[in-house]
Structure formats: structure tokens, C-alpha cells
Amino acid sequence: MADETTLWISGHLAEKIRQHGGETYPHECCGALLGRDSSAIAGVDPEKDVLTPPREILALFPLVNRRDDSPRNRFSVSVEDVRAAEKAASEQGIEVVGWYHSHPDHPARPSTYDRDHAWPWYSYIIVSVQNGAPQDMTSWRLNDDRQEFSPEGIEIRHRAAV
Amino acid sequence: MPVKVVIPSPLRPYAGKRESAEFQAKTVGEALGHLTTEFAELRKHLFTEDGKLRSFVNVYVNDEDIRYLAKENTPTKDGDTISIVPSIAGGCF
Numbered sequence: 182m183a184d185e186t187t188l189w190i191s192g193h194l195a196e197k198i199r200q201h202g203g204e205t206y207p208h209e210c211c212g213a214l215l216g217r218d219s220s221a222i223a224g225v226d227p228e229k230d231v232l233t234p235p236r237e238i239l240a241l242f243p244l245v246n247r248r249d250d251s252p253r254n255r256f257s258v259s260v261e262d263v264r265a266a267e268k269a270a271s272e273q274g275i276e277v278v279g280w281y282h283s284h285p286d287h288p289a290r291p292s293t294y295d296r297d298h299a300w301p302w303y304s305y306i307i308v309s310v311q312n313g314a315p316q317d318m319t320s321w322r323l324n325d326d327r328q329e330f331s332p333e334g335i336e337i338r339h340r341a342a343v
Numbered sequence: 344m345p346v347k348v349v350i351p352s353p354l355r356p357y358a359g360k361r362e363s364a365e366f367q368a369k370t371v372g373e374a375l376g377h378l379t380t381e382f383a384e385l386r387k388h389l390f391t392e393d394g395k396l397r398s399f400v401n402v403y404v405n406d407e408d409i410r411y412l413a414k415e416n417t418p419t420k421d422g423d424t425i426s427i428v429p430s431i432a433g434g435c436f
Contacts (some may be wrong), residue, residue: 209435220356235388251434258431278350284435295433298399301388302353305433324392 182278187334188279188304188320189234194241195337199315201243202308208252213242214267214304216280234338236304241273241340242266256282279304279320286310288318291330299323304333346374346419349426357384371402372415374425389427401428 201210214239245261248255258266258280270276280303283313284290289309291299299305308318321330345365350358358364364381368374379386389400396402402409403426409417419425 192396220360248432248434254436255434256432258429260430263431280431280433282433287435289412292434294436298432300351300353300399300429300431302356325384330377 185332185334186304186322187235187336188306189237189336189338191238191339192336192337195318195335196240197241197243198281198306199308199318201281201322202285202293202310203245203313203315205252205283206310206313207285208322209246209248209254209256211246211256211258211280211282212241212244213258213263213270213277214281214306215242215266215270215273215275216240216278217275218278234336236278238278238304238337240250240273241281242269242277253285254287262331267276277303279306281306281308283310283315286312289319291321296323297331297332299324301327305330306335344422346421347424348374348378350378351373351427352403353429354385354388354427357388358382368419369418370415371404371409371417374419375402375415377389386389399430401430401431403428 219237244258246252247257247259266277284307289307305321309316320333320335322331322333346368347363347365349363350361354365364378365375366377368377391397404417404419405423
């Protein structure tokens with residue numbers, strides 16, 4: 182298994198994700214994570230450059246859960262929404278680096294269903310919402326062999342890296 | 344000009360960080376076959392163990408979804424662009 186990855190996000194954006202989960206409860210919320218991955222920055226060696234975040238979330242793109250047939254335990258982002266998120270990211274000079282969703286009355290751990298539908302490389306943030314109140318928030322990356330997720334550290338930063 | 348396959352961000356680490364690749368191909372299936380032959384690690388993220396495209400993998404030929412054409416038998420010609428576009432799904436249990 183690779184070393185644990187780390188995700189930087191501002192407290193403001195982290196709170197926005199939690200709020201979205203609370204607002205849509207008892208249904209799952211979802212949205213795109215827009216930001217920057219250090220592997221895309223020329224000249225940066227993520228193992229040596231401690232000032233450049235390995236991955237940083239700089240904006241959110243909240244979405245409507247398209248699974249209106251089963252929104253309490255399923256979320257879906259359509260191709261059109263994926264393209265809209267990518268366009269929004271591109272306009273800001275950043276990219277879609279992952280997705281967030283909530284788990285109403287379930288822990289902030291990926292389910293088998295999450296794993297079966299996941300893409301590699303993306304960060305998957307999950308916020309647990311218990312009785313309408315946002316609780317734990319975690320982040321995950323799908324392993325190369327697709328058998329499980331590896332946890333990703335979330336580092337709350339007060340301002341974006343320059 | 345051969346057929347161009349646009350590779351989405353989450354798969355680029357498995358394709359030498361390339362944004363696209365070009366192949367001579369008469370069908371979508373042939374192009375994806377060349378893609379996963381050249382970049383073998385892509386295969387399990389695009390296809391199930393029984394060789395079917397995963398449900399959250401969307402494939403377009405020049406902006407037309409192959410589900411509404413001939414699926415992987417959709418013919419391609421030089422200059423066509425095949426786009427692999429994710430849809431995203433999950434759920435708490």
C-alpha cells in the first residue's frame with residue numbers, strides 16, 4: 182500500500198461540505214472538489230517540497246443528487262454535471278480532484294457500493310450526518326487494485342498555498 | 344490522422360500522465376483494446392472482470408454516447424475522437 186496521501190482544505194470549505202450534508206439530510210448530498218494536485222505542477226517534487234501541498238482543495242462545486250429514486254442511501258453525478266464541474270474548474274485555472282458526499286446516519290467510511298463505483302486518483306470526501314447534524318469528515322482514495330480505499334489525511338489550512 | 348482517445352484525469356496516472364493517445368482503429372472496441380494493451384493498468388478501471396465496460400464509464404465518439412450507437416461496435420474513422428468520461432456514484436450502504 183502507498184504512503185498515506187494528504188489533502189489540504191480550508192476550514193471554510195470543510196464547513197461548507199458539512200453544511201451541505203446537513204441541508205440535504207436525510208438525503209445524501211454530493212459535489213465536486215476543485216483544486217490542484219502537486220503532480221501537475223512542473224518542477225515540484227512532492228516528497229521534498231513541504232511547502233507545496235500534495236493536493237489542495239480550493240473551491241467546491243455543489244451538485245444536485247441525481248438519484249431521486251433512492252437519495253437516502255445513493256448519490257449520482259451525471260456526465261453533464263461532471264462536465265459542468267470540469268468547466269468551472271478550468272475557468273478558475275484548477276481541476277476536479279475529487280468528489281464529496283454525505284452518509285446520512287451512517288459512518289464516514291466508504292461502503293462496498295462506494296468502492297464498486299469509484300475512480301482511482303480522485304479524493305473522495307465523506308461526511309457523516311447523524312440526525313441532521315454533521316459529524317466526522319474523512320477522505321479516501323481508491324487503491325490501484327480496486328479492492329479497497331486507503332484513508333487520506335485531511336489537513337485544515339487557514340489559507341490557500343501561494 | 345488516426346483515432347484519438349481522450350483520457351480522463353483519474354486514469355492519466357496509469358497512462359504515463361498522457362491526456363490522449365492515438366490509434367488506428369475501425370471500432371470503439373478496437374481503440375479501447377489498443378489503449379488497454381498499451382496501458383494495461385487501465386483495463387481494470389474501465390472493464391469488469393467479464394470484459395464489460397463498467398457502468399460508470401461513459402464513452403463518446405465525437406460527442407455521441409456509444410450506448411445510443413452500436414456500443415463497442417460503433418465504427419470509427421480517422422480523425423474521430425473517443426472520449427472516456429466518468430460519471431460518479433456511491434452510497435452509504
